[in-house]
Amino acid sequence: MSKPQFASIASITLTLVLLALAAGAIPARAAAEAERTIYVPAGWEGAYEFGYAPVVRVGDTVIVSGVPAGGEGSYEEKVRRMYQRVKELLTAAGATIDDVVELTTFHAGPKDSAAFRAEFERYMPVHREFFGEHRPAWTAVGTTALLSPTAVVEMRVVAVVGSGQASRVERGKPAPAPAKPKAEGPAGGAEGASPAPPSGGGGRP
8 A cells, every 4th residue: 555545534533533523512512502500509498399490591591480579567668678689599500680581471460451551660770679670581471370379470591591692782873854745835736936828828828
């Protein structure tokens, strides 16, 4: 076998080995990214024993189960405590409040749209304490009852770790204003145009 032939075969063999190694690394990397970790912080043991995970992380995605705004205190105090507990659960899974990409809130009080708007007059000041310029997607749902008997709201969140550091807002450009129609002058002509001559006279006296 000549040296050029040997070099060519060696090159092909090395390429096949590298491809095989890469193919084996892809499933391993995918498995690592899909690894699921359940976090049960102190004080949440009862939730896990009841049958659900307080917070789950899969790859960079963090899902926090519904946290009720219950217990003692005013409406605002309950809601503020709910947000603080959500923040603590996110921290346990390595996320921050700025990493939140989606909120779902369930409201037991409002029975119609007007009542919803009235409740949000009280709700939004607390919400803005935690979400200022960073605004996640949000769905607010009215419901007849919550599992916690003293809860006025329950909130579930989804976060992507690190997304809060690279967040940006892209606003659409406003549509151009429609063109104004030209005003008509005498005899249906455009404003400023010379009036049409009398019929039959060709413009002469």
